[in-house]
Amino acid sequence: MPMITDPTIIRIGHGVELHHQRGRREAARDLFTAVWDDIGGERGDPLHVCVLAHAMADVQDDVRQELVWDLRALAAVGTVTDERAARAGVTLSAAGLYPSLHLNVGDCYRRLGDLPRAREHLQQARAAIGALGDDEYGQLIKGGLEQLAQQLAPE
Secondary structure: OOOOOOHHHHHHHHHHHHHHOOOOHHHHHHHHHHHHHHHOHHHOOHHHHHHHHHHHHOOOOOHHHHHHHHHHHHHHHOOOOHHHHHHHOOOOOOHHHHHHHHHHHHHHHHHHOOHHHHHHHHHHHHHHHHHOOOOHHHHHHHHHHHHHHHHHOOO
């Protein structure tokens, strides 16, 4: 199995671990902010911008800020190539990033009460789901999409 070799992606991984394994959201947010500054913000390497913004969204306290970061990740992924991802040791193809990004954006819109936009991103995530494998990550995202679909189902 390929190992992550990109130092910036490794730093982002440390922040994700701080948040998910240790429950230290603020520490993760501080680390992500430092990395964001180091990469030059949105002018940085699109892979770094995408992965970092995706992680940064998860440590926001306000859903509007979460949406801003998720939309940044979605904007950046369009210029990430499979070759660039592979060079960093990322096992997903660029296409494999879309389902999770659309799921997160759709969930933000749902929580903000914008159900038409939420449904639009749910459809985009479903359209891209074929890029995911049947591994643990693929199952996680598919489960999230099912949950979002149920939350968006008409009463």
